[in-house]
Amino acid sequence: MDVEEGLREVEKGAKVGVYGNVFLSVLKVVVGFLFGSWALISDGAHSASDVVASAVVLFAARFARKPPDERHMYGHHKIEPFAGLVVSGFVIGAGLFLLVESLDHLFHARPITSPLPLAVALFTIGFKEWMYRYTVRIARRVGSKALEADAKHHRSDAWSSAAAAVGIAGSMAGHAWADPAAGAVVSLAVVYTGLEVGWESFHDLLDVAPEEEVLEAVHGAVEGVLEEEGVEGEVLFVRGRRMGLAYHLDVAVAVDPDLRVRDLADLRGRIVERIREVVPRAEIVTVEFTSLDG
Numbered sequence: 001m002d003v004e005e006g007l008r009e010v011e012k013g014a015k016v017g018v019y020g021n022v023f024l025s026v027l028k029v030v031v032g033f034l035f036g037s038w039a040l041i042s043d044g045a046h047s048a049s050d051v052v053a054s055a056v057v058l059f060a061a062r063f064a065r066k067p068p069d070e071r072h073m074y075g076h077h078k079i080e081p082f083a084g085l086v087v088s089g090f091v092i093g094a095g096l097f098l099l100v101e102s103l104d105h106l107f108h109a110r111p112i113t114s115p116l117p118l119a120v121a122l123f124t125i126g127f128k129e130w131m132y133r134y135t136v137r138i139a140r141r142v143g144s145k146a147l148e149a150d151a152k153h154h155r156s157d158a159w160s161s162a163a164a165a166v167g168i169a170g171s172m173a174g175h176a177w178a179d180p181a182a183g184a185v186v187s188l189a190v191v192y193t194g195l196e197v198g199w200e201s202f203h204d205l206l207d208v209a210p211e212e213e214v215l216e217a218v219h220g221a222v223e224g225v226l227e228e229e230g231v232e233g234e235v236l237f238v239r240g241r242r243m244g245l246a247y248h249l250d251v252a253v254a255v256d257p258d259l260r261v262r263d264l265a266d267l268r269g270r271i272v273e274r275i276r277e278v279v280p281r282a283e284i285v286t287v288e289f290t291s292l293d294g
Contacts, residue, residue: 006142006281007061010080013138013147014058017154020131021050024124024157037117037171038105039164042098042183043124046160046190049094050153056083056090061147064244074284077244084149084201091153091194095187102183109176112168121165128158143281144244145204149197156193160186207241214247214279215240221274222251229267232256233292246283249275257291264289 028044031037060083068075112118136151138144167182209215218238226233233255240249251271255264272285 006144007065009138009142010061010144010147011058013135013144014055014061014150016131016134017150018051018055018058020127021047024127025051028120028124031117031120035112035114035117036110037112037164037168037179038102038109039167039171039179039182039186040117040121042102042186043121043157043160043164045098046094046157046186047124049090050150050157052090056086059083061144074243074248075246077246077283078205080244081145081201081204081242084145085198085205087149087153088194088198088201091156091197092191093194095190095192095194098187098190099184102180102187105180106177106184109171109180111174111176112171112179115172118165118168118172121161121168124161125158125165128154128161132158143242145201149201152193152197156190159189163189204242204244207243210240210242210247210249217278218249218251218275218282221278222253222271225267225271225274226253226255229270231259231267236290243283246281247279248284249279249282250286250288251275252288252290254290254292257293 025044025047028040028047030044032040032042032044060079063079064075064077066072066076132151132154135154136148139148139151163182163186167179167185170178170182215238218240219235222235222238226235233253236252236254238249238251240247253271255267259267268287268289271287275285276282
């Protein structure tokens with residue numbers, strides 16, 4: 001799967017997040033206010049932050065598809081991990097807000113009498129788990145950290161809905177404090193998820209290396225070309241960095257110093273072609289030759 005196709009997949013996953021979270025946030029906030037469930041209101045606010053997060057990922061996927069220009073000669077792919085960092089900020093902010101509000105309501109809570117808030121929380125668990133699995137499958141297939149951050153946000157929302165359901169059930173049983181206490185537990189889980197997502201995106205912005213299997217595939221591809229072309233040579237190193245969904249790769253190869261410039265140019269072309277066959281998202285590939293006896 002190439003970068004363009006991967007970004008289209010990211011857009012599709014982000015749209016599911018936007019539409020699904022708009023529906024859930026409205027449902028939970030309305031039912032929470034009507035029946036006095038702070039746990040459900042908090043959970044609804046969590047879903048509302050998911051709407052913003054998914055919208056940021058959607059924007060980033062579209063922006064990253066812009067071709068290189070005079071000011072951005074290597075493209076716009078770094079917007080993708082930057083979006084992951086923005087998403088983590090929203091998640092952490094939502095979690096801290098929910099924690100403060102839940103603790104405030106802990107001391108003057110009222111029992112919940114209607115079963116509807118509990119039904120909504122249970123429905124949300126199943127719906128959010130489906131959203132997580134759908135989104136994370138796309139994210140891992142295309143290697144999108146921003147979309148994976150969005151998927152983890154869905155999973156944290158499912159857990160928060162489970163905590164909300166426990167708190168609502170406790171409140172219905174006569175323990176009024178259980179509902180806001182559940183909201184506090186939810187908020188801590190949300191903050192942890194945000195920190196985890198932010199750490200991963202931060203590393204991507206610092207040009208983190210590709211996965212080990214990617215580097216091994218590139219190394220094997222270069223050796224394969226040398227063998228097929230009957231060229232005596234040695235792969236000195238393979239290194240690279242992730243740029244959103246794309247990879248920028250550098251390869252150094254020691255070859256026979258008697259090879260002509262034209263032969264080296266042809267060999268370079270074959271190596272780049274083979275690398276892009278095994279790593280379709282290799283956008284920029286640099287091959288450097290040095291003397292084998294140097």
